[in-house]
Amino acid sequence: MLRVEMLGGFQVAGVGGSFSRFRTRQTASLFAYLVFHRGKRLSREVLAEMFWHDAPHPDKARASLSVAVSSLRSQLETELVGQVLLVDPRTLGVRAEAVSSDVLEFEQALDGVSSDNTPEAINTLRQTLALFRGTFLPGFYDDWVLSEQARLRDRFTAAVRRLGSFSEEEGDIDEAIYWRRQELLYFPEDTGALEHLIQLLTEEKRMEEAAQAYHDAVRRWKDDGLGSLPASVERRAQAALALYPTASTRKKPRPAAAPVVFAAPAPSPLRETPPLSRVSALPLDITHFVGRQEELAQLKGLLEREEVRLLTLIGPGGIGKTRLALELARQVQQEGGSAYFVSLQEARHGQGFLQAIASSLQVRLPSGQGGELLELVSSLLSQSGRVLLVLDNMEQLLESDALECLRALLQRAPSLQCLATSQNRLSIPGERLFPLAPLPTPPVESLALEEEDPAQFEARWPSVALFVDRARESVPDFHLHARNLAIVARIVHVLEGIPLALLLAAARVQVMSPLQILEGVEARFQLLATTRKGGPERHRSLYASISWSFDLLRPELKVFLARLTVFRGSFGHLDVEQVLGIPLALDYLAELCDCSFLTTELSEHRVCFVMLESLRLFADQQWGPQEREEGRRRHAEYFAGLAEQARGHWRTDQESLWMERLESVLPNLRAAMGWSLEGEEPERLEVAYRLGSSLGRFWWINVYHKEGQRYLVELLQKESLHQVVTVEQVVRLKISLMTQLLTGGEYEQVCLWGKKALSLMSERGDEILEAIIYANMSAAEVSTYGVDNFITYSNRSFYLLRKNSDYERLITGYYNAAMGYIRIDNIEQSIKFTCKHYLLARRIRNGAYVNGSIIALAGCLMTYGDERHALILYKNVIKNCLHSKNFFEMLGALICYCLILYRANPTPELRDILESIYGMRQVLGFEFGIVSSRFIAQHELQITPKKVTSLEETKKTILAWAEELTQGQPDLTDEQLRKIVREFVRSL
Template sequence: MQSTLEIRMLGTFEACVDGEVLVPLHSRKEHWLLALLTLRYGRHLERDWLAGTLWPESEQSQALGYMRQCLAALRKQLGAHAERIQSPTRNTLSFDVRGIAIDFIAFDADLKNGELSGMERAVGLYRGMLLEGCTEEWVSLEREAREQAYLNALDRLATNALANDGASKAVGYLKRVIAVDRLQEKAHRDLMRAYVASGDYGASVQVYRDLRTYLHSELNAEPDAETNTLYQLLRAEAQRRRQAVVLAKPPPVVEMPDAETPTAIKKWLSRIPLPLNRLIGRDAEREEVRNRVASARLVTLTGTGGVGKTRLSLQAAEDMFEDFSGGAWFVELAALSDPNLLVQTVAAALEITEKPNQSLLSTLLQFLGARRALLILDNCEHLVEACAKFADAVLRSCEGLHILTTSRERLGLTGEVMWQVPSLKVPPAQWIAAREKEMTSLLEYSAVQLFVERAKQVDPTFRVNGTNVLAAAQVCTRLDGIPLAIELAAARVSLLSVPQILERLDNRFRLLTGGNRTSLPRQQTLRALIDWSYDLLNAQERELLQRLSVFSGGWTFEAAEQIGSSERIEDWETLDLMSELIAKSLVMAEIGEGERRFRLLETVRQYAEEKLEESGESEAVRTVHRDYFLKFAEGASPKLRGAEQTDWFQRLDMEHDNLRSGIEWSLAESDGQASLRFCGALDWYWWTRGRYAEGRMWCDRTLEVSAGSELLNECIKERATTLNAAGSYSAAQGECAASWRYHEECLKMCREAHYLSGVAQALRDLGSMAEAMGDLDQARDYYREAHVAYQDIGSTFGSTHALGNLGRLDKVQGDYEAAKISLEACSKTFRALRNLHLAVGSLSCLGGIALIQGDYAVAKARFEESLSVFRGVRDHSGVASSLGYLGNLALYQGDFAVAHAYFEERVAIRRTLADREYLAEALNDLGRLALAINDYASAKAYFDESLPLSKQVGASLARGGALSGLGSVALEWGDCPSVRAFFEEALTIYWKSGIRLSIAESLEMFGRLAVKESRMEHAVTLLGAAHGLREALGAPLPPYKQQGYEQTLSEARRAMDNAVFLEAWAQGCALPLDSAIEYALSRCPTS
């Protein structure tokens, strides 16, 4: 059977060979290359143009290299169809489309003759914009042309359908136009007319409302005059038809006002206040409220004060106007203090007066009758019982009535649907602090949009710029996205800049005053807003709220029981009291997996914190909080190295803000013992999470506070852990001298105190320092001594860790068999200890050996398992290490695009961690990749960045890699004197450290240099020495280096007599290691 190929480009790209979808082997560029060839079918395309178009930011040589990789991958996927990619000339490519089903070609053909049948087929083919998801510049013109052709066809088809009584078909066509271009008002008007033609006036009005909402939110604009005129005409007709039904059956008791005009009828039917400002960022919430009101007769909007419950309910009434033919009314209850006057207040809002011999409630019920109507009761929290009784009475009597209430707590009726109004969306605080987002990205958040719009209303000269928007985003985040608080803050732009407003937020209750004078008094200042809620609490609820203010970043119920209980609150009472605070929208319950967490909005927390200070119990409560989380941290510490480590790492993540508060309080109280215990318990957590700077900061402050402590002898274990931790963090930050001082101080202290576990840990950490600085012999001595010390105290965990360090040294120095024995034993022991995290650390090293020895399948399996585990426990350093291994595996196999992706992610992590030693190594890997694809400029840039980093942190092995790389670049550029200097310094580093594989690579580089200098016999001797060393190590040349190596060797062989070549080769293979190094350094002249 003949093979088939189908290519679909209208919508997301899809190519199928014999029905099987092609998946890119390396990157989406393979799809884009095929797409570009297909779009330009029938033409001869220059290779340079293709490469430059697809990789515009790369050097031409690099772009061509990438394209060659993509072509190879693409041909492999196309199978029998690979021959369709043709090379008419050496420098051009073309694509043969004969016999292929290609959607855009059929689309173009169907539209070409202008027939309606062809247009039907064409719009059926259009699954979406051309190459949806492709952001390349070259696709834009082609995409726009097809999209416009599609819209034109839909317009023609809709016009024809309307002219031939096909209103429903026209609706379908026009909806498709609007789905593509929501700003095309003509299509909206045509859709409104089509709905009218089908008899659906309500839908026609809704089209206008949706358009107006969209224009407001996206452009702060209104529909044009023609659209507004059509809307008014259609709406008046819709109201006229509806009122004709209403007036045919008037209420039996209450007389209707004169309703000769639609305006009069609207006035009679509804009493909804007109908002002065447009609603920002609530599209999803509007839809949610509408759906809930449609499906339930009593809906309560809850939420903290100022979150926008009232404004959302007003908008909901406007949105649902057409849904309630009997009218909609809004009843403001905030000013009502006497629950006995509730019915009178509602009746007044509906303009109902009491009749003789009939209660006002009866009159009200008769008025509503069976009418399909909406009643909004706003601000019910201080009248909950009265509102509940009233709602129950009217809902039982008026079958068509729906009630929407706003309250800080639910009414508690059967059938009530409660929905908590969320705050506006704010940017994540962590990347605001890191300045990671552009101004346009920040403006996508509704809270920031609200601030900017209200600021412009207060000060028309207010201009949006990067500084303003960044500060506004921080203001909105710190105000928890509460609309009222944001509006109060924005009102200050007439006097203060936005950064100044941000600076003053610590005193937010004084800053955020002076709201709209027409608002309720409690909505004019932030403090009054929370006073309103606080005053409704009983004494126990107030005290619990105060005590909860000491939490940072939320809490669990267990923590609330411990810290919330007091002489006046039993721990068993906490559940009910906290439930009340949640019901009153003061405590937020967070929905997520696992144990339920709770939190206070920051504004509420600061208010409660002030009240706690006023009570005089702040210090006592903070101490209880500190003690609880110290116990929690110490309980978690051993579990971070066992079977439950993933779960406990996540629990510490959740409580990290509380743990910080606990340490801070210990330091503020000069409690050195408690702060040492915190640092000792959290050391492994900080290290695994890559929090080097933070960990060192806490350790330094703690060591300073505890230095003169009388309890020092009782805290030897914790002080030893803290010193060693500070040393490790310093090393990661590249401060080697400080790291040595910490570890040596720890070793001295522990030996004097005969604390053997601390001695062993200090020795192991000193070994790591020596290893990083390239003194592998000293490192080995430290590791061996640590291994013995751990064995002496019976610490299986410690001795296994030290054994793993020794195995890693064996790997680095090329003793792979010894390394395998140690590392396999480590992996087995750590698995038995249920510490998968450290087990896969050993596994990664074993994978590295498999990579060196050419067993790529085993290497890949080990690297991928390691990466999975490290990602699972969010060990960022471990993730970066695994990415480096996988990148090198891809590099070895010639999968350069894959290698680049791994290396880039690795570098990004190292930069985030500020881990300068391993960043230097990661940059070297990117440099080696750039060398492999002949991108010498990029390679030099990577090595130039790596070299000073490696010097600063004393990482001699990384320095050797950078020097070798710079020498290779200089060799390609013909700068032989520089080449020799770089290579000699690198080889000296490797020789001193005994890193035999790197020595072999250096000898190969010297061989290439000798060929470049036409010193062929020397070159062959050096290459032979490298070959012999690789044979001894069992480390074959990686495939990606094979071609270059063979070219170098062939060039030398062609220039020599065969007998001389064989003699030089044999001589090189037989050279002892030291002799080969001396030969390389002494036989390559420097002049």
């Protein structure tokens, strides 16, 4: 059992020792909340909103909760402790038998004390109060914590006063004084307890102790940021002490008749200064403010809310935080508000922080200690109404006392608002984060940029607009036109929309053409630098900006970040733990997120981490070649293993989940593929074989066949491959290559590689592999109208598969035969093999194959005129493919469905969908197949492929249309399918 102590501090003790540090403050508060409600299951939605209410989107809050839960499970659930958390998709809780808590023990003991003032009850109460060791969760400022602090304080105070009153009634004044001191020890702000204590001491003529109690209270109020004691308390204390002669608390006694005097602090000199000018001199920026209009509006909306006192713009160096904050301050001024820009570039501690604020306020502070300066600045700000301070570059003050100064300013000046720019969260109570992302960049893969209007293109993409605007500073007549538009789009895409990188690249147009700049951005740290003066040194090059941020990291985090560069795109914390061999990598990842070196993305099933390529390139330079090579090897082996895991789930009900998993780590798979082909060492080729033999179906279903084809061809050309893998394994690679070639319509190449594979098969008579080769060759032959070879190859394949009882591959052969006979207008045979396919699919109870049967039958119906039933079948196919994430088959069914509808009613919407799909086909280089091509030719339909401006956006549009089409579509029953077949056969 874990013991959780929350009174006077926060600590968890278990079999292996104790700890008090959690991944984040929210994670700690979440665990405390769950312990406080142990045994109960609490809504995850409520918890996400409760602890991450400042997240920019509910998905981000849910993602943060998932990360926190993973961190808690890694930290708490050991072999000795066992399960601690109760976790399911909707709720979260803590097992009551797994934890104990000092708060629960204290409250249970207090509930058990009798209300009668019997000696037994009073003695029990004394023992119970010994369990109270301080404020509940000190240093935590969540709403639920503050509420519980007040409730527990009231319970403790009531019990203490009961003991104090009992002691006074019994005449035991020493014990009564003791309990008042205990109350003040834990709650120094309780002025009632202070007054009562001074009264008891003065009545007992213990004037030295009374004066000392007063001075202790004054000191604690000041140290805790509570200010001065209320004047009413001072007056009552003065009056009480004046009734009795006293001695001073100093070593030298005063005259006996002189009363103790409690002097009020002298008024601050700033109390008599005129209020601040509402018009401050903001730094002059002569450049245009480009983009970020949406972010600017969001920030203004947040600052209009009174509860938002501290808003932190967080993001990596060079992302444009300072420029955005400055523009916001300027607009606040223009609208009649009071805004001041505070540059903290030279500040290193709290005193420098306060001096920088005073300088911005145009006030000269007297020399003095930090406490005096804090008093002066807070006094000035508290008199000045609503003020916005823009605190620029707070990240360099995170390890100093400046954060305490900022917290005190916010407490003492109720109308003060602060907008901080930082690469790290400040972790001050009430802080609201506003993550700043790079400027949006145009997708450059498969773009029809030659048709773009330059002016509209510049207006649509802020990153392009920023580059062009800054380029005009060096070359006034620089503008976008048809010849440079695609090049500029590529430049901003490669630079990831990072404003600093765009500014530095744009400055080069004076001496370099856009094409030369594009060629140089791959070596971006050398190109993106300037010797011009002005601005911070770190903003004179992208390298310097990232280096400055990197230097702020602690040493072990620097090492971890360098090792993390083996990953590409997005990755999960379990991936990192396996590749890097770090059990609690989540803590490091979370810290790098707080430092803006990583961002998070929420997928349907997990939280992923992403690093900007510029940051990755810099961090990659921070470790040696041997370490880097070892890291890349481990990375490649891990993702090869992941691909093999996925292969084991093809054509099962888990296939869609694994397709989505591989899609989410596709950049990492590509990095592993790249490493595996860099040489001919056995360990590389072994990884290459594992990837090539596992990813075939993934490439096919997701239309990455061109990529798979290139990879397999290069692998099969490796001279050392035969020394690493067997003949059978080489044949399997060639079969996978044939599948990718078939998808792309390269039928001659299919037969060429098939004959190469068959020549190898003469050395090893594996009839199953031989059958697969003949099946692929038959599909290629029928597409080129090689009818005789099609029938010969098909029959040979069927014979070998039946002989070896390989029914799953026989199903695929039946499908190819059904499509082939449609091609050569043999309706009887196409129906025959369609029925064979369906019956065998039902026999082995595989939904993926049943869907193939429906596709084949729908093709027959469409080709031979039963379009009504074909529409019903295709609609079910589309629905099934959406569920199984089979994008390739979905596209084939969708185009056939649209073609039938379009022939009957050629609406603009249908034409747009058809042209978009055909545009994708041109870009991706895949063939839709026999049925749609035959239907178009048969009905003389004119479909012009649309220029796809963004492949990703087009894919999203088509998926959204398919989901809308199949909304509420019932599943096709066996009886309905049999009825359709019977009607069709009768019609023939």
